[in-house]
Amino acid sequence: MLPTLFLSCACISTCVAAKLRGRQTSVSNSSTTIRPNAYGQPNTNATFDYVIVGGGTAGLAIAARLTQNTSLSVAVVEAGGYYEETVGNISTIPAYAAFNVGTDPNDTNPIDWSFVTEPQPVSKVHTPIYRQMVSFHGRVQMVVEYIIHVERPWEVLRPGICKFMFEQELEQPPTIGTMQKWADEVDDESYTWQNFLPFLAKSVDYSPPDFPYQNSTNSQDDSPFNRPPQGPLHVSFGRYEDPFGTWVQRAFQAVGQAAINGFQSGKLIGSAYIPFTKDPISGFRSSSYSSFLLNAFASGKDPSITLYNNTLARRILFQPGTNIANGVLVSSSTPGDPNRTYTLQARREVIVSAGAFQSPQLLMLSGIGPRATLERHNISPIIKDLPGVGQNMQDQVFFGTSYRVNVLTTSASLNNPALTVAAIAAFLNKTLGASGPLTESAIPVFGWENLPNATFSLLPPAVRAELRTAFPPDWPQLEFIPSSSVFDPSNYVASDPVDGYNYAGLATAIITPFSKGNITISSSSTTSPPIINPAWLTHPFDKALAIAAFKRQRDVWAYLTTQNITIGEEYKPGPSVQTDEQIWDFIKKNLGTVWHAAATCKMGRPGDEMAVVDTQGRVFGTRGLRVVDASAFPFLTPGHPQAVVYALAEKVVDGMLKGR
Numbered sequence: 001m002l003p004t005l006f007l008s009c010a011c012i013s014t015c016v017a018a019k020l021r022g023r024q025t026s027v028s029n030s031s032t033t034i035r036p037n038a039y040g041q042p043n044t045n046a047t048f049d050y051v052i053v054g055g056g057t058a059g060l061a062i063a064a065r066l067t068q069n070t071s072l073s074v075a076v077v078e079a080g081g082y083y084e085e086t087v088g089n090i091s092t093i094p095a096y097a098a099f100n101v102g103t104d105p106n107d108t109n110p111i112d113w114s115f116v117t118e119p120q121p122v123s124k125v126h127t128p129i130y131r132q133m134v135s136f137h138g139r140v141q142m143v144v145e146y147i148i149h150v151e152r153p154w155e156v157l158r159p160g161i162c163k164f165m166f167e168q169e170l171e172q173p174p175t176i177g178t179m180q181k182w183a184d185e186v187d188d189e190s191y192t193w194q195n196f197l198p199f200l201a202k203s204v205d206y207s208p209p210d211f212p213y214q215n216s217t218n219s220q221d222d223s224p225f226n227r228p229p230q231g232p233l234h235v236s237f238g239r240y241e242d243p244f245g246t247w248v249q250r251a252f253q254a255v256g257q258a259a260i261n262g263f264q265s266g267k268l269i270g271s272a273y274i275p276f277t278k279d280p281i282s283g284f285r286s287s288s289y290s291s292f293l294l295n296a297f298a299s300g301k302d303p304s305i306t307l308y309n310n311t312l313a314r315r316i317l318f319q320p321g322t323n324i325a326n327g328v329l330v331s332s333s334t335p336g337d338p339n340r341t342y343t344l345q346a347r348r349e350v351i352v353s354a355g356a357f358q359s360p361q362l363l364m365l366s367g368i369g370p371r372a373t374l375e376r377h378n379i380s381p382i383i384k385d386l387p388g389v390g391q392n393m394q395d396q397v398f399f400g401t402s403y404r405v406n407v408l409t410t411s412a413s414l415n416n417p418a419l420t421v422a423a424i425a426a427f428l429n430k431t432l433g434a435s436g437p438l439t440e441s442a443i444p445v446f447g448w449e450n451l452p453n454a455t456f457s458l459l460p461p462a463v464r465a466e467l468r469t470a471f472p473p474d475w476p477q478l479e480f481i482p483s484s485s486v487f488d489p490s491n492y493v494a495s496d497p498v499d500g501y502n503y504a505g506l507a508t509a510i511i512t513p514f515s516k517g518n519i520t521i522s523s524s525s526t527t528s529p530p531i532i533n534p535a536w537l538t539h540p541f542d543k544a545l546a547i548a549a550f551k552r553q554r555d556v557w558a559y560l561t562t563q564n565i566t567i568g569e570e571y572k573p574g575p576s577v578q579t580d581e582q583i584w585d586f587i588k589k590n591l592g593t594v595w596h597a598a599a600t601c602k603m604g605r606p607g608d609e610m611a612v613v614d615t616q617g618r619v620f621g622t623r624g625l626r627v628v629d630a631s632a633f634p635f636l637t638p639g640h641p642q643a644v645v646y647a648l649a650e651k652v653v654d655g656m657l658k659g660r
Helices: 003-008 057-066 083-091 094-098 176-186 193-202 243-254 289-297 355-365 371-376 410-415 417-427 461-470 540-562 580-589 642-657
Strands: 046-053 074-077 204-206 233-235 270-273 305-308 311-318 325-332 341-352 397-405 445-449 478-483 502-510 518-520 531-533 566-572 625-627
Touching: 046 057, 046 325, 057 074, 057 289, 057 642, 074 311, 083 094, 176 193, 193 204, 193 642, 233 289, 243 270, 243 445, 243 478, 243 540, 289 305, 311 341, 311 355, 341 355, 355 518, 397 478, 397 540, 410 417, 410 502, 461 540, 478 540, 502 540, 540 566, 540 580
Parallel strands: 046 074, 046 341, 074 305, 204 233, 341 625
Antiparallel strands: 270 445, 311 325, 325 341, 397 502, 397 566, 445 478, 478 502, 518 531
């Protein structure tokens, strides 16, 4: 979040950096250590009950839950290592979530896949990068983990997890109507809100707000999480009252986004404080690694989990002449022999949790996908012709406006080193626990809305009709996200002019996208990146909604101006941008993704030719093979998908342990 804070606070990384890069290495966190013998032997064939591809949000949750049954053995294959090895405390301190997640290819880091999307017809961003992290902790698709999850396009795609960058931490489940739509589309009532809620809560160790707010109100309905036993994933609130956030809360309410008691109860429309996946005492972020995996090894436990880090899944293996998955061909980044392959056999099942880009890629490379694609790349044998693999990609994009403001923001610490020192001291306070701006990965007040009638009526009739029929009434059209700096998706930490003023931004995300993209393969090898085409805002309905969203941002700023919070005229894009075409041109040049790519191996009913998996994540036309991650959603849900990925993993593994 703050470059100066990062440089000054580099000494407080939660894990000691592992020195043996490129090898199987053990990492400790607090008092818990993953023993050296928990790591698989590279280049040596081995057999397990389950082989999981992807050490991210779903993969580590499934591994931990399966091995609660001590008779089961699980291998986890992860292409990366550990965040802390390479980027230190950037991966653990919430405020650093905005580092290295911009659309600019130069805004990069060593633990990102650096996937570059195909040129986007409506985007005037140079070459967008979709961030997705490679490492244990949660696969940022960027799926952002706000219990958000963490991927992003016309940007460099980097492997990893879902809230801005490292499993960026937002806990915002979808709505009651959304889950009814899910249940209806897949013909399975176990996905209704009431039936899915226990799995949303199962992962979570919830701490209610305990900070003495002076100028704002943080009212939360805790009941969804009051379901013992609690899970290992910490969900708590930042211990800092962001000055701009207190005014944004009032502004959201003034423009019609009524205050509600949080976003955990199946409701999103309104405004409220948001919780993060972070430890309430230490302030460090809570990820699938620090929660599920380390908890499995805690207190003298000896789970039968074997980790293969720095190991790439090359292909899913099948019993000869059948559609029965029985293993994974892999290669480890061992010094002197990086391309040698070996086999991890699965007695029971192979589970793919490689994210919305690489799960469909791995299926196609293994002979499952659109026949024409498989034949074009000479992939044989073709296990199953599934046209929907890699299709149906949905993502949410955002764009924002900025002002100089009369309250302290991130700009203040850039202009005043004493504030940096104070922020570090607050975070490191061992007596009272971590507090201050470093405990929050975003200004923690969000707003969600359907356009008010006066604005909605200005949309073209076809857009109004489709928005009414395609989405449940409680599914918001827009999400409003304030920022404590100039909003610039190309580089979130280098956008402040550092000219003595405080700057703030307001971004809006399109939550009802009609545009759909796709993923395909560029060769017959997983060493070649997938071809990613998000197709952002290519549907004309999305253009109309984006322009309306931009105007709604200005409604919020207008209220803030009446309260003397803004200074001078609009800083970005400036008052000269007025017509719809001028607004559209600005949006195209300043577009970013919220890293929520999903539905590329979509769940559906038998007989749906575009469906890839059934309601238990089982791949149609195969046996012993599942896909469990955001790619398996039937559609991209509102809210932030990290919560849904954890819940889907909990639901599927619960069924597996019950023989489904």
